[in-house]
Amino acid sequence: MHGVILYGPPASGKDTITAALHQLDDRYQQFQRLKVGPGRTDGYRMTTEAELTALRASSDVVWENQRYGSVYVVDSPGLRQQLDDAIPVVHLGQVEAIEAVRQAFPDVSWTVVALTCPRDVAEQRIVRRGTGDTWQRLRAWDETAPASTADITIDTSQTTADQAALLIDQAVRAAAP
Secondary structure (H helix, E strand, O other): EEEEEEEOOOOOOOHHHHHHHHHHHHOOEOEEEEEEEOOOOOOOEEEHHHHHHHHHOOEEEEEEEOOOEEEEEEEEEHHHHHHHHHHEEEEOOHHHHHHHHHOOOOEEEEEEEEEEEHHHHHHHHHHHHOOOOHHHHHHOOOOOOOOOOOOEEEEEOOHHHHHHHHHOOOOOOHHHO
């Protein structure tokens, strides 16, 4: 089993590269994290606080973080199901989350990709999104630590999404037993 972790700050290209990966090979599918709270719903499995409490009680939360007034969760049942059918592409923004996912699924060959871009490029991308929370996203950008354990690092201001997808696919294939 294979999985991809796209790690990086807001506006580093996680969504765009995931779309390019899926276009390259439809087995690559974004893992939709659970979300409790306001804001964007596209790309998430919306849930309730009660359902999240039940997941916590059953130790099925692999990773959770809070940002933008919401809670975001990588859940083991959801990720396990996707691993059976696809190559999940998990979007993460905290270094500790990488190890949490690896430890929760040690039998999976994880390719970790650190996405970077200059802050001013990220700011331009955030402004174009029009979400109205530019300062919060830039603060999250500033707080995102570099991933020293990444298998590949890609500067998305210098590499197209299609080129990045090819590099990632090559790394996944090279890791195959």
